Amino acid sequence: MAKITYIEHNGKSHVVEVPKELTVMEGAVQNNIPGIDADCGGSCACATCHVYVDDKWFDKLPKKENAEQDMLDMAFKPNRFSRLGCQITVTDKLDGLVVKTPLKQA
Amino acid sequence: MVKTDVLIIGAGPVGLFVVQQLGLIGLKAEVVDNLNKIGGQCIELYPDKPIYDIPALPECTGESLTKNLLEQIKPFKTNFYLNERVQEISKEKNNWKIVTSKDKIFIAPNIIIAGGVGSFEPRKFPIEEAEKFENNGIYYSISDKNYFKNKKICIFGGGDSALDWAIELSKFAEIILVHRRKEFRGVGHNAEIVRKLEKEGKLKIKTPFQINSIEGQDKISAITIKDDDGKTEKITTDCVLGFFGLIMKLGPIAEWGLNLEKKHIPVNTENFQTNKKGIFAIGDICTYPGKLKLILSGFHEGALAARACFKLARPNEKYRFEFTTTSKSMHERLGVKKID
Structure with missing residues (x-):
């Protein structure tokens, strides 16, 4: 389990325990956290699980693969801390991770 | 019926x-x-x-x-x-x-x-003004390319649609290709062709930039673009094309x-x-x-x-x-x- 904080665009925060091996996207969907659509179900094909990773955490995550980088081109208002939630797998090292959800996904 | x-x-x-x-x-x-x-x-x-x-x-x-x-x-x-x-x-x-x-x-x-x-x-520009100019200066697809002849056009996107249209329209229009990062995706040689056209002075490339604002009353007069550090740049333009997939x-x-x-x-x-x-x-x-x-x-x-x-x-x-x-x-x- 890792404790993950999802902060909505309006500032409302949700702290949930996400089991290892799930993704940051699945952690949000399974806990009914608003702001993540995940249209494609987690196959890096839609860019609707876009999150902004907290700047203190961003460099601690495994690097983006090209497919994710390409998909992020289509995300709503991406910035340098943008990631797709479906491409971040939860591990013990991510205990305490903080991500923000964008105003909308598209 | x-x-x-x-x-x-x-x-x-x-x-x-x-x-x-x-x-x-x-x-x-x-x-x-x-x-x-x-x-x-x-x-x-x-x-x-x-x-x-x-x-x-x-x-x-x-x-x-x-x-x-x-x-x-x-x-x-x-x-x-x-x-x-x-x-x-x-x-x-x-x-x-x-x-x-x-x-x-x-x-x-x-x-x-x-x-x-x-x-x-089509995915749209994430700023409110974009809606006001949709189909009147802002386009997400092209039905008649002749409409763009001799115009000054900003094309946003880094995939095949953006690159294809930048290459095609650069034959008879002034093109500025804007993308949020330095790398272009897109299959085949599109990215190389675009770089070559830039070298030959046939189109301009602005990276890493995203749209920041659109100016104009009845029609678009200019846009500003912004990079990750918040630095902005103003570009006068007749129309803006966005290709962010579907x-x-x-x-x-x-x-x-x-x-x-x-x-x-x-x-x-x-x-x-x-x-x-x-x-x-x-x-x-x-x-x-x-x-x-x-x-x-x-x-x-x-x-x-x-x-x-x-x-x-x-x-x-x-x-x-x-x-x-x-x-x-x-x-x-x-x-x-x-x-x-």
């Missing part, structure tokens, strides 16, 4: 296969799709990507799968209404009246929604009184009927405990929904389960030559 047994919304693999399932049991279907071609996500999102989990097909592509499904439904001579979206539905006695975006009317006892996750629409929107389906769970339609797994009698949902758009978004699941869902459609389309006939190997009536419908 077209009377039919089943109106199918969505010409993706699942919509195509259910035509076959309906045809085998003697039901006629008409298919409406918002896209301009048949194949749904298979054709729009991954025509060349291999698919490995279609039963008995070790490997195929979205394109070949679509081609084979069309071959399989050939005997049923189905009409497709493309570039057309189902807009409204209403109940008329035992039928549904269906009206499309082109004001075409269908009357059918059954509707099967095989609409993926809705209809594809997004699926549920669209009018959301207004039909169907139960919804996060963009999906809950169904009864016995017949894939929704909360409305005669309206079925199959494929990616339906949801039920254990639902898998696999093409093969959609095929199964279609087979069951087709049988349920029979009851409403032929209330006075008894449905009999038959195999295609031995059923004479199925052979006739398939146009299979009789072997004595």
Whole structure:
């Protein structure tokens, strides 16, 4: 389990325990956290699980693969801390991770 | 007005296969799709990507799968209404009246929604002013390239559509290609060609930038772009093109009184009927405990929904389960030559 904080665009925060091996996207969907659509179900094909990773955490995550980088081109208002939630797998090292959800996904 | 047994919304693999399932049991279907071609996500999102989990097909592509499904439904001579979206539905006695975006009317006892996750629409610029200028300076697709002759154009995006149009329009217009990072995606040599054109002074490239604001009263006069550090730059321009791919929107389906769970339609797994009698949902758009978004699941869902459609389309006939190997009536419908 890792404790993950999802902060909505309006500032409302949700702290949930996400089991290892799930993704940051699945952690949000399974806990009914608003702001993540995940249209494609987690196959890096839609860019609707876009999150902004907290700047203190961003460099601690495994690097983006090209497919994710390409998909992020289509995300709503991406910035340098943008990631797709479906491409971040939860591990013990991510205990305490903080991500923000964008105003909308598209 | 077209009377039919089943109106199918969505010409993706699942919509195509259910035509076959309906045809085998003697039901006629008409298919409406918002896209301009048949194949749904298979054709729009991954025509060349291999698919490995279609039963008995070790490997195929979205394109070949679509081609084979069309071959399989050939005997049923189905009409497709493309570039057309189902807009409204209403109940008329035992039928549904269906009206499309082109004001075409269908009357059918059954509707099967095989609409993926809705209809594809272009992703738009994330700033409010963009809406005001949409189709008046801001465009997400090009229908007549001559319109852009000798204009100053900012093209946003880093994929094939953005690069293709930057290359094409640079022949007769002033192009500035803007992308949020230095790397372009896009297949083949498009990225190289764009760099070469930049060197030759035939187009300009601005990276890493995103749109920040649009200026102008009745028409666009300039835009500002911003990089990751917040540095902005102003560019005078006549029009702005955005190519950020497509997004699926549920669209009018959301207004039909169907139960919804996060963009999906809950169904009864016995017949894939929704909360409305005669309206079925199959494929990616339906949801039920254990639902898998696999093409093969959609095929199964279609087979069951087709049988349920029979009851409403032929209330006075008894449905009999038959195999295609031995059923004479199925052979006739398939146009299979009789072997004595």
